[in-house]
Amino acid sequence: MKLSGLGKRLIVVISIIAFLFIIGSAIYYRSLYFLPFMIGVILGTVVSITKVFLLERTVDKALAMEPKDAKNYTSLHHVLRLMFTGVVLVFSAIAPQINLWGAVVGVLAFQFAIYSVRFM
Numbered sequence: 001m002k003l004s005g006l007g008k009r010l011i012v013v014i015s016i017i018a019f020l021f022i023i024g025s026a027i028y029y030r031s032l033y034f035l036p037f038m039i040g041v042i043l044g045t046v047v048s049i050t051k052v053f054l055l056e057r058t059v060d061k062a063l064a065m066e067p068k069d070a071k072n073y074t075s076l077h078h079v080l081r082l083m084f085t086g087v088v089l090v091f092s093a094i095a096p097q098i099n100l101w102g103a104v105v106g107v108l109a110f111q112f113a114i115y116s117v118r119f120m
Contacts, residue, residue, distance in 0.1 A: 006117065007056045011049055013113035018045040021105050040092055040099040044106015047088045051081050051110055 018041050025034040025041075058077040062070040085107055092103035
């Protein structure tokens with residue numbers, strides 16, 4: 001699947017946000033105690049990047065459908081993306097090797113990227 005220019009910019013901005021938070025946590029902890037936070041950020045970033053691909057795919061397919069079918073299709077896929085995010089956050093809350101706040105930062109990088117790309 002080809003990714004649009006907007007999708008590529010979103011992935012770049014998400015990656016930059018994740019990198020900045022990882023560097024910030026390494027500076028804050030100054031030891032290997034930052035690893036659970038880093039793993040959480042990486043997991044959340046993977047979820048955010050996956051959501052970009054899923055959103056692009058959903059929009060491409062919905063444009064070829066009738067309006068009523070497209071509405072139902074996009075609503076269903078929105079709920080599925082939210083459930084995917086929820087499952088990853090619950091997993092990161094349960095697993096002791098993964099910092100929940102790092103995963104939250106990675107997941108929220110998607111929203112921050114959308115706002116920052118919108119204003120660029």
